[in-house]
Each structure stands twice: as structure tokens, then as C-alpha cells.
Amino acid sequence: MKLSWIKIAWRNLASKPLSTALSIALLAFGVGMVSLMMLAEHQLRDAFDRNIKDIDMVLGAKGSPLQLILANVYHVDAPTGNIRLADAEKVMRHPYVAEAIPLAYGDNFQRYRIVGTEPSYVEHYGAELAEGRLWETPFEVVVGARVAREAGLKLGDTFFSSHGLLDETDVHTDKTFTVVGVLEESRSVLDQLLLCNVQTVWGVHEHKGEEVEQEVTAVLLKKRNPLAVLTLPNLISDTNMQIALPAIEVNRLTQNFGLGLGTLRTIALLIMALSFASIFISVYDSLLARRYELALMRTMGATARGLYGSLLLEGGLLSLGGVVLGAVVSRVGIALLATLVEDKFRYDLNALAILPSEWLLAASAIAVGLLAAAIPGLRALRLDISRTLSDA
């Protein structure tokens, strides 16, 4: 029968379950939405940044520079077209370029892209082989961790590729690929690719001995000299090629994307304001209904400050409940979003990470609850016990 203020506050909340549930639900929803957005934004940015990793420029066919970046750095968009290797080499061999990684693709296996490239592509992302070895001869492939898992490819497996990047109907049944290596999970774009040499990609489309023009889709460039950003585009101004800067394009993307997030954030803040009102009304209401009880507790030795504290505690408990439930809501939300994003873009979102900004969010939500209780609670401080008891 031990009593405590927490127990009394808890009993009071539990005695009006509907109003308590409404307050908690509103706050949870507001907190959940804001933290969901923080998580989504953070994790997308994180995924973007991880894949840019020291890629200063991307050389590819003319078209939308954003598309060029999305297609070749993240492998989520269709490529802008192909460029002739001979043309590209002018840039690749330029003294301002520290590293150049060619990418050639156009086929898929179960919708995972088969990319012809150099071993330096693997080194660039610091990926390790889980088993097997890197490719050496045409039609040897190394598969990313995700591809191996989802498509069920193992060392020594053979398969045919399909033409295009999304379609699985047009199968090149004359050329057999062999898995010679599987990569460890690197949490980069490599996880979702099948890698081979560039000759393989040309070989797939080489029909009955006729020579295919040596083309690549894009070249990832790392600069040696900052002037490269200014000089190289001039070098190719009269070709069908362009150079795009991933940092700038991604910034532009997240800014546009940020606009949508901003709207959602406003809605979430409105919901939090509503939950403030709800807690305010809930405490105010219970204060009116319990005026006599509060006076009674004063006659039994409760100080005005003690009662004020107990009302704050009720607001605090409500908001704490909201914050905890909100965290659960946002985790469920991000998990749902993750499956959606993974399905569409093949990107992992890690649902369980807690951001520093979320602690701030939790603290401010609890502050909202305390404030919502503190204002009506002032009436408890000023309660005229004698009159309240006489009026009853």
C-alpha cells in the first residue's frame, strides 16, 4: 500500500483512459513523424555520401547531369547513353585525373545490373571478397553480397544475362556467366551489382563475329588537381560527353527532396501542437474535476508545491508515453519505408539507429508535456482550500 507521487499520478491517468490515450496517441504521432523524417533524411544522405566516396566527377553521355549521377554512382536511374572509349580516354589519361574507373553496362541478372569495370572499382569502395577471386577473363563475374543473397548465386554458379536493365525477358542464351567471387557486404552500391570486365559487356552484344564499337556507359573520376573541375569540361565541350559533379547534383536533389520533408515536418509540428493542446486540456479538465480532491489532499498535509509537482508528473508521464510510443512508431515506419526503398532502389535503411537529434526531439516533446501541465497547474498552486471545501 506504499504510495508515491508517481503512483498517484499514474492512477489518475489510468482513471481516465480515453483522454490519456488521446494525449499519448497525438504526441506519439507527432514525435513519430518528426523522427521518421529525421531518420529517413539522415539515412538517405548517409547512403548518398557513402557511395559518392571520393568520386569527384562522372564522365558520361550528355543528358541530365543528375540522371548521370543517379545512374552511375547509385545505379538507380537509367543511364544517359554510351560514350566511345576512345573519346573517354582523352579525359581518363589527363594529368589532372588521379583515378578513372570505367563502367559499362546494359544487361541485368534478375534486375541486378551487370557492370563491366576494373578491379579498382572494388578497391575504391574498400570491398573485400567473401570467397573466390576477382574476375580475370571475360564472363567471369564477382557478385555483390546482396545479389548473392537475394538471387541465390554461389561460387561456381552459371547464368545467362537479360538484355536491358529492368527486363528479364530478353535472355542472351548464347553467353554463359560464371561466378568466380562473392563480395562481403560493404554497405555501398557494390552490394547490388554483378561485376565483370568491360570486355564481357562488349562480348555479350557481339553477334557472329561482327565487331562492336568499344563503348562505356560512364567513367568515375577522381581528381589530382582542383583545376580539373574547370579544365576537363572544356576538353570535351564539342563531344557528346559531359562531366557532372556528384556533390553538386546530390545537393540539388536533397534540396528538392528537402522541400517535401519540410512540408511533412510542418504537419508533424502541427500534430505536436495539437498534442500540447490535448495534454493542456486533459490536465486542466482533471484539475477542475479534481479541485475538491486537491483541496482534500491539502488538508491531509500535501503542500501546494507538492500538488503542483504531481500535476507536472502527470504531464511528464503523458509525454514520456508519447515519446516512447513515437519512437516505436518511427521505427516501424522506417522499417516499412526500408522495405519499400529496398524494393524500388535496392537501398538499405538501418531502422534501429538513434540519432542525436532524436534525443533533442524527445527532450523537447517532454518539455511540451511539462509545459502543457505547468500552465493549468498554476491553479493548483493558488487553490483556495477553504472555499473549495465549503463549495462542495
Added chain:
Amino acid sequence: MRSPVPKINNLRLMVMPRIYDLRTFGGMIATENLTFQYAPETPMLRFPDVVCAAGERLLLLGDSGCGKTTLLHLMSGLLRPATGTVTVAGTALDGLTGRELDRFRGAEVGIVFQRAHFVQSLTVLQNLALPGFLSGKGTEGGEERARAMLERLGIGEKADKRPRDLSIGEQQRAGIARALIHSPSVLLADEPTSALDDRSTERVIALLESEADRVGAALVVVTHDTRLKDRYANRVTLNPVSEWA
């Protein structure tokens, strides 16, 4: 915390023209020259001095509107008098700060209201734990003592019920239990019988007396109930406010 027995009390002890045994003084409640005004324009209320020792009983009689409840609130420190002093268990209430007064009242004064009120979200038993918890005094024996008390008052099986699930009579008895559970020095009863029939009145007043005796508290009954007017020799009748001028 200042000393619970301010020096001035010793002085008052000497000038107090009462015949009560000094051994029981600790449980006493006494008022002296009390006046009170609700607002500047309203008449100044003057109250006769009253005194009630530990284990003794006092009747405060008077019709509605003669300031009975005001006097009761002054005696329990819920209202501060304009002039005069209330002494409870050897402590002058005017010497206490608001906080101290709250604590002191919680620990030393039990109040039985005309209609019992409870913290509705707590069980009867938890309501009985409130005085000990809120006054910081604690309740000796805790749950056992509370259950025994409810048992004695014939509502033992209601201990874990919500107050609203009790009948009015049961609530009244639970109210008495709550007023006395923490062994206060003074038990103030505000119209405890006015809503009750003759038989219940007798039962309730007998309960008040026996339970007050059990903890050695001074029992002050404030009432306009004529059935009680001859019950105690120690009685003070208040005059209607309109006749005070």
C-alpha cells in the same frame, strides 16, 4: 524548520485560565481572540475562545451561516485569522510558514467532512495511506493497521474498492478511518451527522468517539444538529453573523 514549540507558547500556558490537566495539554486545541474577515467590505467575524484537551470532546453549535465552518477552517489552519491564535498540540499555527502549516495540519489534524470525499482514482485502502504519505509522517503499521481499522468500522471487505463503489454510510465510515489513521492530536468533524437518520447518527457519533479515544485525540464536533446539542458538557454556541454587530 523552526522549533515546533515557539517560546511564546510557554507564556500562553501560564496565562491560559483553564483547568485542564497539563499532562494532556499536548493533545489540546485552543483558540484565543480569533477574528476573521473574508473580504475588506464584509463584517469582521469574532469567535469565542474554545479549548479541547486530548481525549476530551467539544461541541461547536450554531445554525447555518453563523461561521461554524469558518471557525473549523481557522482551527485546522486552512484559513489564517485576522487576529488571535490557534494552538494545536502545543504549536501556535501563526508561527508556521505555509509549507510547515500544511505538513503540521496533515500530521496533527484529522478532518471528517459532512460528506466524505476521496481521491477517486485510488482505492479505499490507498486513500487511507494518503494522510501518512502526504504529511510525511508515515503510517505506523501501514496496511495492516488500515485494514484492521476498516474491519472495526464494518467495511473491511471494501478496502480494495473504489470510494464511489461504497454507499454513503460506508463512505462516511471510511472518511472517519482516514481522519484518524495517522493518529492526529485533534479530530475535527464538520456536520458529521446532518445527513443521517437517528440510528445512523448515533452509530457515527459513537464511532467518532471510540476511534478518537483510541488514538487519544481531542474531538471537536461542529454541528447544527439538535440531536447532539446535549451530548457533551463542553460546548460553545455561535451566534448568527447578523447579530454580531
